[in-house]
Amino acid sequence: MPISMVTIAGRSLLALLFILAGVAKIAGPKPFLDHMAAHHIPGVLLPLVIALELGAGLALLIGWQLSFAAGALALFCLATAFGFHLDLADKAERTLFFKDLALAGGLMVIAATAWRG
Numbered sequence: 001m002p003i004s005m006v007t008i009a010g011r012s013l014l015a016l017l018f019i020l021a022g023v024a025k026i027a028g029p030k031p032f033l034d035h036m037a038a039h040h041i042p043g044v045l046l047p048l049v050i051a052l053e054l055g056a057g058l059a060l061l062i063g064w065q066l067s068f069a070a071g072a073l074a075l076f077c078l079a080t081a082f083g084f085h086l087d088l089a090d091k092a093e094r095t096l097f098f099k100d101l102a103l104a105g106g107l108m109v110i111a112a113t114a115w116r117g
Helices: 003-027 030-038 043-062 066-084 091-116
Strands: none
Touching: 003 043, 003 066, 003 091, 030 043, 043 066, 066 091
């Protein structure tokens, strides 16, 4: 399979994660607002999170402004890791923490590759 097909498939899989997360937040915001409140994150930020997940996720999917979209999502993943998943004594939270770091790393690679052209 040509490298461009692999790249598009990889970007699509990453984008799907964010697009579906944004849609889930629109469909049922209460659990997300409760989770944010439990971590002292203002609920007023939820619409911005949804816009980022949908907007940057769709941009990642179609390959538009990749360095900015992937960079924004990478920063979001880092913020999520450090804002929500710092209870590293809890195995599930530790897994989510490192998953967010890994996603951020992959998105940074996309951003850096796109930046170079």
